[in-house]
Amino acid sequence: MTENKIWDILISEAMQVASKERILSKVLTEFILERESLADALGWRLAARLVKNSVPESDIRELIKDAFDKDKQMLRSVELDLFAVRERDPACNDFLSPFMYFKGFQALCCYRVANFLWKNDRKDLAIYIQSLIAVVYSVDIHPAARIGNGILLDHATGFVAGETTVIEDDVSILHEVTLGGTGKERGDRHPKIRSGVLIGAGAKILGNVEIGEGSRIGASSVVLNDVPAHISVAGVPAKEIGAVKEASPALGMDHNLLVMREYESGGGI
Numbered sequence: 001m002t003e004n005k006i007w008d009i010l011i012s013e014a015m016q017v018a019s020k021e022r023i024l025s026k027v028l029t030e031f032i033l034e035r036e037s038l039a040d041a042l043g044w045r046l047a048a049r050l051v052k053n054s055v056p057e058s059d060i061r062e063l064i065k066d067a068f069d070k071d072k073q074m075l076r077s078v079e080l081d082l083f084a085v086r087e088r089d090p091a092c093n094d095f096l097s098p099f100m101y102f103k104g105f106q107a108l109c110c111y112r113v114a115n116f117l118w119k120n121d122r123k124d125l126a127i128y129i130q131s132l133i134a135v136v137y138s139v140d141i142h143p144a145a146r147i148g149n150g151i152l153l154d155h156a157t158g159f160v161a162g163e164t165t166v167i168e169d170d171v172s173i174l175h176e177v178t179l180g181g182t183g184k185e186r187g188d189r190h191p192k193i194r195s196g197v198l199i200g201a202g203a204k205i206l207g208n209v210e211i212g213e214g215s216r217i218g219a220s221s222v223v224l225n226d227v228p229a230h231i232s233v234a235g236v237p238a239k240e241i242g243a244v245k246e247a248s249p250a251l252g253m254d255h256n257l258l259v260m261r262e263y264e265s266g267g268g269i
Contacts, residue, residue: 006038006079006082006095007037007038007041009095010032010038010041010095010096010099011032011033013094013095013096014028014032014033014096015033017096018033027100028100030044031044031045031048031100032045032096032099032100038068038075038078038079039065039068039069039075040065041099042064042065042068042078042109043061043062043063043064043065043068044061045099045100045106046060046064046106046109046110046113047060047061047064049106049136049137050110050129050132050133050136051132052132052135052136055128063113063125064110064113067112067113067116067117068113070116071116074112074113074116076149077112077148077149078108078109078112080149080150080169081105081108081109081149081150081151081152082095082098082099082105083150084150084151084152084170084172085098085102085104085105085152086098087251088152088154088172088250088251088253089152089154090253102156103137103138103139103155103156103157104139104152104153104154104155104156104159105153106137107133107137107139107141107153107156107159108147108151108153110129110132110133110137111130111133111139111141111143111145111147112147113129114126114127114129114130114133114141114143115143115144115145115146115147117129117143118143118144123143126143127143129143130142130143137156137157138156138157138158139153139156139157139158139159139160140159140160140161141159141160141161141165142161142162142163142165144163144164145161145162145163145164145165145166145167145190146165146166146167147161147165147166147167148167148168148169148170148171148195149169149170150169150170150171151167151169151170151171151172151173152171152172152173152250153173154172154173154174154175155174155175155201156175157175157176158175158176158177158178159173159175159176159177159178160177160178160179160180161179161190162179162180162181162189162190163189163190164187164188164189164190164208165179165190165191165192165193166190166191166192166193167179167193168193168194168195168197168213169195170195170196170248170250170251171193171195171196171197171198171199171250172197172198172199172249172250172251172253173199174199174200174201174202174203174219175201175202176201176202177199177200177201177202177203177204177205178203178204178205178206179191179193179205180204180205180206181206181207182206182207182224188208189207189208190207190208191205191206191207191208191209191210191211191223192208192209192210192211193205193211194210194211194212194213194214194215194229195213195214195248195250196213196214196215196247196248196249196250196251197211197212197213197214197215197216197217197249197250198215198216198217198249198250198252198253198254198255199211199217200216200217200218200219200220200221200255201219201220202219202220203217203218203219203220203221203222203223204221204222204223205217205223206222206223206224207224209223209224209225209226209227210226210227211223211226211227212226212227212228212229212230212231213229213230214229214230214244214246214247214248214249215227215228215229215230215231215232215233215244215249216231216232216233216244216249216255217232217233217234217238218232218233218234218235218238218241218255219234219255220236221233221234221235221236221238222235222236222237222238223237223238224237224238225237225238227240228240230243230244230247231243231244232244
């Protein structure tokens, strides 16, 4: 689906809601119906959320729009993130809701702007945007982290990703997840999350470890070592509890570890 198609759907959804809910008509008009493009709408919506009596909202709005206008791949990432939310979150049936209200989607959009600034040697401004994201969304993603497309941050509160974190495409992550280091060492020190991974709520993955493609991390687990591809792990510290049958558990969003025989017998954690 193209950018124009997604933009057309957003406009259609906004018009339908505005016609039914008078109270929402003004905000939908301001952030979508009066805007000229998806990049323009992102600038208005995200700036309105981020600005808290500091830098003028108009400056942040233009900064965001300019970033998305200059980097079309970044705009494509936003489109794929929107798809990820609609397809994987059973509480979401449209594009309008994540665009307007979902903190995980909005925090990712703002991170992408900060990452754009970081890569273009505007690091002070990137760190400033990071600080706003942390305050507004309770999400702390370093601007230098590398995050792919089709990412779902479900609920998102408390998500942390350090400076050298890598998250590949089509990953689903729930709230209170930490992708952190193990101390004060510098250099490459954060996790590498390969494509298709599903990370349960409250999981802590620490150090320069690799979480293999299509693997699954159980809720509240503490992962300190590499996880092979297509393996489920759980516990403190995390242990292997069985193979993952799905090619991409991030897409299926199945967190049920009780199907594992070892887990059921008490030996999995």
